[in-house]
Amino acid sequence: MxxxxxxxxxxxxxxxxxxxxxxxxxxxxxxxxxxxxxxxxxxxxxxxxxxxxxxxxxxxxxxxxxxxxxxxxxxxxxxxxxxxxxxxxxxxxxxxxxxxxxxxxxxxxxxxxxxxxxxxxxxxxxxxxxxxxxxxxxxxxxxxxxxxxxxxxxxxxxxxxxxxxxxxxxxxxxxxxxxxxxTRQLDSQDTAFLNPPVRAPESLPHMVAVQSESFFDPRGLSDNIRRSVLEQFDTALSESCQYGRLQVPAWGANTVRTECGFLAGLTAGQMGIHQFNPYRLLANHSIPNLVGYLKVAGYRTLCIHPYHASFYQRDKVFPRMGFDEFIDLSGFDDSQKSGQFIGDLAIADKIQALLETAGQPLFIFVITMENHGPLHLEQPGPNAHEQCYHKPPEQGCEDLTVYLQHLQNADLKIRKLKDSLVASRREGVLCWYGDHVPIMEKVYQKFGEPDGLTEYFVWRTPGANKAPPVQENLAVNELAVALLKYADLHQSNQS
Structure with a gap:
């Protein structure tokens, strides 16, 4: 049997x-x-x-x-x-x-x-x-x-x-x-997160990295989706230092795989069996990573994730990585929800307040929750069809409509973060990427499955001699190095 x-x-x-x-x-x-x-x-x-x-x-x-x-x-x-x-x-x-x-x-x-x-x-x-x-x-x-x-x-x-x-x-x-x-070790010998450059604190830019929940560009699924759904995202791409499509090791869930790939800069092959849930190991082991690199360089390091700190053992992993502060669900209240979870705009307000009062350069890593499923537990808003589509969608698109409504808030968040970095007293760099595509089985049955890639961009506050944006597709383990490059903080490990 x-x-x-x-x-x-x-x-x-x-x-x-x-x-x-x-x-x-x-x-x-x-x-x-x-x-x-x-x-x-x-x-x-x-x-x-x-x-x-x-x-x-x-x-x-x-x-x-x-x-x-x-x-x-x-x-x-x-x-x-x-x-x-x-x-x-x-x-x-x-x-x-x-x-x-x-x-x-x-x-x-x-x-x-x-x-x-x-x-x-x-x-x-x-x-x-x-x-x-x-x-x-x-x-x-x-x-x-x-x-x-x-x-x-x-x-x-x-x-x-x-x-x-x-x-x-x-x-x-x-x-x-x-x-x-x-297997109790990860292959991090070729890590880029060694030997951070020595820079005067006043010359270090603020850095905000946003892992946006289930973020990808869905407009390729159907011509009926309005381009304006991601208007601010399109603007950010045109103003960015670099943008492109991102290969991520997750589909529909398992955010922690993409998250660790970004923070640790390791491929699935380097993580081996631990690629499926690397925090099971990292809760008790430390490895070189982006957070520790920036902390040594002179940054105050914070993580914002409006969910329970113990989920995926982040409350154990993040101190080992080098985060000075972890703002979890307790840093927000129910009035700041958008749908089932804390909204993206509430997180943007939190980041703005941190930047306004910062006495030293900040690295803020954000793991959003607003667009986390199950999407079918929500109902589209009264004006959703007019805001998201050219004409009323077909039957079976309810999850997509809910997703697009939340995606609009993520889009507005991009503008608010850019404005907050511009208004701060020092230069700023914004890195934005999606952790995986959302779960929308009925939608994919109707329009076809996406390829599983998400989108990313690296943007820096306006300055002189800004070059045209570079379009380049990356794997998520390569993204942090691109971020450091445009923050003038990347240094070869060879000396």
Whole structure:
């Protein structure tokens, strides 16, 4: 039954009889260990079997929901999202489905009650030594099977879809867990964030870097979308030092991957198994990064993220990176929301106040939330169609309309940030980029999927001898170096 459930995974693994025997040994060994642990806890073998299969079925359903939304299967590193879903249900449960969640919960409770009532406990039928011996033998046998399987198990490629198809579900989970446990360092030898230049504090420009939630240019999806939706963005591109399209390691979610790529300047290959959630490692390990580089150069470093500081363990990671201050959700109030989350314009006001009172050069890194899904939990405003489209949109565009409304606020935020930097007492540099495209399944079914790239620009306050903007596509791990270049703060590591 456990192997049969793999048939409903997306993508579907190779049939077990066509996979290497090693993957089957790992699967059976792990299943036996889990069964033994449940047997000790529940004392009822058939009830333990049913619970174990039910949990595997839940993982299959979660895998389907994730693959449909994010084009990636459920991986071992995602298990911590189960606790996040309890803490922040609005971010997760709508994608799994409220009805599916309620049905799974009621089904589990009902099965638990029936299982306890109908199946007698082994403690009542077996002597204590025999009851203890059975799970011990199962655990030892399972461990040995896993050891045999590891000897010839195919190597992990860190391409989740390929690994799931090659290994099967349990060996796939185990391989990612084992690799993460054995690999506790990131390859940061060629980092650009060493040897910051020595500059007089008064010559350092303010720097604001905005990771705009789900920001990309959607006007290519349909000619019906008004160009004015991103009017200020278009102006910023024409005035920028450099702009282009940005390759990001995320689709629809997993903001932390893009975030770490920008701050640490590392490729997915350099992060290896930690590319999927690098903060699981960086909560306890420090590496060279943009924040520490600028702090040594003389900056006061701040992060603004209007959400819970503990999410993704940012409250542990950011002090290690070198942030002097982390302004989280507690720095705002409900009156500053736009839709489900704190609005972009409220963040712009916060940045303006910080720049007005700054006594030293500031580096402000912003992680916005306004455009975070689930978009289908909101309804378009009364004038949304007139503001966003040339003519009323087709059915199935509700998520797009909500997205465009929030995108207009992000667009206005660009102008406010530029104005705030111009008004400050020193020069300023603004870096703007999107972390990933939004989740809009119905919209993409109608108009076609975007290519997954987002947009970026680096803008500097007006000065003499300004050159025409450079158009260049980048990977997100290259963007911070471009930012330092236009702030006159990039220095080669070679000396």
């Amino acid at each position: 456990s192997f049969l459930l793999e048939y409903w995974l997306s993508p579907k693994p190779i049939p077990v009889w066509k996979r290497p025997l090693s993957t089957a040994l790992i699967h059976i060994g792990l299943w036996g260990i889990c069964f033994a642990l449940l047997l000790v806890l529940l004392q009822r073998p058939w009830f333990a079997v049913i619970n174990l299969l039910a949990f595997q079925l839940l993982l299959v359903l979660v895998n389907q929901a994730k693959f449909d939304s994010l084009r990636e299967p459920f991986i071992f590193q995602d298990f911590e999202y189960f606790t996040d879903a309890l803490k922040h249900p609005r971010l997760y449960l709508p994608f799994f489905g409220v009805a599916r969640t309620i049905a799974a919960t009621l089904g589990f409770i009902g099965a638990f009650v029936i299982g306890i009532a109908l199946e007698p406990s082994l403690v009542a039928t077996l002597t204590p030594p025999v009851f203890i011996l059975v799970p011990v033998v199962l655990v030892l046998s399972g461990q040995q099977m896993v050891r045999w399987g590891l000897r010839r198990c195919p190597a992990i490629s860190c391409r989740p879809a390929e690994d799931l198809m090659a290994l099967g579900q349990l060996a796939f989970f185990y391989g990612y867990w084992r690799m993460e446990r054995l």
